[in-house]
Amino acid sequence: MTTSHSVHHGDALAWLQTLDTASVDAIVTDPPYSSGGMTRSDRAGSSTKVKYTGDKAQSEYADFSGDNRDQRGWGYWMSLWLGEALRVTKPGGVLVMFCDWRQLPTATDVIQSGGWVWRGLVPWIKPDSRPQLGRFTQNAEFVAWGSNGPMPIEGDCLPGYYIARAPRANEGRQHITQKPVDVVRSLVRIAPRGGLVIDPFTGSGTTGVACVHEGRRFAGCESVATHHATAVRRIATAQGAAVPDGLQGVFDLGEIA
Numbered sequence: 001m002t003t004s005h006s007v008h009h010g011d012a013l014a015w016l017q018t019l020d021t022a023s024v025d026a027i028v029t030d031p032p033y034s035s036g037g038m039t040r041s042d043r044a045g046s047s048t049k050v051k052y053t054g055d056k057a058q059s060e061y062a063d064f065s066g067d068n069r070d071q072r073g074w075g076y077w078m079s080l081w082l083g084e085a086l087r088v089t090k091p092g093g094v095l096v097m098f099c100d101w102r103q104l105p106t107a108t109d110v111i112q113s114g115g116w117v118w119r120g121l122v123p124w125i126k127p128d129s130r131p132q133l134g135r136f137t138q139n140a141e142f143v144a145w146g147s148n149g150p151m152p153i154e155g156d157c158l159p160g161y162y163i164a165r166a167p168r169a170n171e172g173r174q175h176i177t178q179k180p181v182d183v184v185r186s187l188v189r190i191a192p193r194g195g196l197v198i199d200p201f202t203g204s205g206t207t208g209v210a211c212v213h214e215g216r217r218f219a220g221c222e223s224v225a226t227h228h229a230t231a232v233r234r235i236a237t238a239q240g241a242a243v244p245d246g247l248q249g250v251f252d253l254g255e256i257a
């Protein structure tokens, strides 16, 4: 079997439009939530590192893009790329998408307005979340998933929930909203071994790293140059490949036997 991995530097919707129809086995992704922060102005602010940490000192994380849409704008934009994502996915292929509690109702609506069959929610419990005085602790994010029409009854039985800490700064975290590799390794197993998984919002490349470990092919897209470079570096390192110079545009990490 061969596995191949590539990361495109650019806009997700424009990139999806270049992919062949019915060429993808699964989309495993984590789009900007346009959520977070404590106030509306936090959400519309330009700096994601301040928004997500409330602390300018956490400046080792580059800002990321697309996180300041208002609610209607976010929903409209989501259905645009989700419709294109459906076109590139094989019949019976799967969409797996992270979202938070605030965007959950819109997320599950736009999955369906994008033409997907909404199949369910997989909670991701973060056991070390900070307790909130007089409130329920916000210690869950969600993985909403769906399929391009009917799904075949085959493949692995996967968990209905995950309990995992988010990567910490002292554990080599590269992106302020980086997801745990172990959780994403399990998620990409929704695609057949050797199948093509894409992530239009690659960030630091966690889905690509997971695909390397699980023997799935990967293609990703990331709009911020710093994160694109991080993704290429992390995926190449996971693959045991040399990390090349010159990380602009399409960068193909090639095929390995």
Ligand SMILES: C[S@@+](CC[C@H](N)C(=O)[O-])C[C@H]1O[C@@H](n2cnc3c(N)ncnc32)[C@H](O)[C@@H]1O
Pocket (backbone or CB within 6 Å): 010, 011, 012, 013, 029, 030, 031, 032, 033, 063, 064, 065, 066, 067, 175, 177, 178, 179, 200, 201, 202, 203, 204, 205, 206, 207, 221, 222, 223, 224, 227
């Ligand atoms: C929530 S983060 C993904 C984090 C990733 N799961 C990880 O573990 O590192 C979303 C990423 O999508 C990127 N992004 C936002 N809008 C985009 C667009 N239109 N096209 C491509 N990437 C985009 C952001 O820069 C950000 O890095």
